[in-house]
Amino acid sequence: MKESSQCDADYRKLGDAELAARLGALSHPARIEILRCLARASSCCCGEVVGRLDLAQSTVSQHLKVLVAAGLVRFEADGQRSRYAIDRPALQAVAEMLACFASSCCSDDC
Numbered sequence: 331m332k333e334s335s336q337c338d339a340d341y342r343k344l345g346d347a348e349l350a351a352r353l354g355a356l357s358h359p360a361r362i363e364i365l366r367c368l369a370r371a372s373s374c375c376c377g378e379v380v381g382r383l384d385l386a387q388s389t390v391s392q393h394l395k396v397l398v399a400a401g402l403v404r405f406e407a408d409g410q411r412s413r414y415a416i417d418r419p420a421l422q423a424v425a426e427m428l429a430c431f432a433s434s435c436c437s438d439d440c
Contacts, residue, residue, distance in 0.1 A: 344423050348401070352424050355400030360385060361393045365416060368403065373415035375408070 344352075355361060360383075367382050368374055376394060380387045394414055397403035401420050406413045 344427050349424065349427050352400045352402055352420070355396050355402055356424070358393065358396075360389065361397055364390065364393055364397065365402070365421075368414060368416045371415075373406070373413040375411040375413055377411075379414070 356365075363383055364379055367379050371378075376387065376391050379394070380390050383390065385393075394403060394405075398405045398414070402417055402424075404415050404417050406415070
């Protein structure tokens with residue numbers, strides 16, 4: 331469990347609005363599945379993700395757009411293709427904020 335002062339420092343890195351936006355992006359099962367797919371490779375194009383999932387290309391593209399907008403996935407143009415990769419530090423920040431939030435809400439001091 332993180333110390334309170336460390337949790338306070340983490341909170342300043344990622345405010346409530348940004349945390350909520352990232353959690354919102356994580357709130358759809360297809361986006362979780364896409365993140366799992368992206369986690370297996372350093373980067374993928376949309377077609378590679380479509381090939382691994384039972385989703386239409388337009389659906390995957392829309393979900394990737396949400397993940398990019400939330401800052402959880404990085405987008406890079408690669409010629410005629412678009413490459414996507416998990417922004418691991420951004421996802422780690424969400425995990426740390428949730429851990430701090432849970433520890434502050436679930437402490438015996440409340």
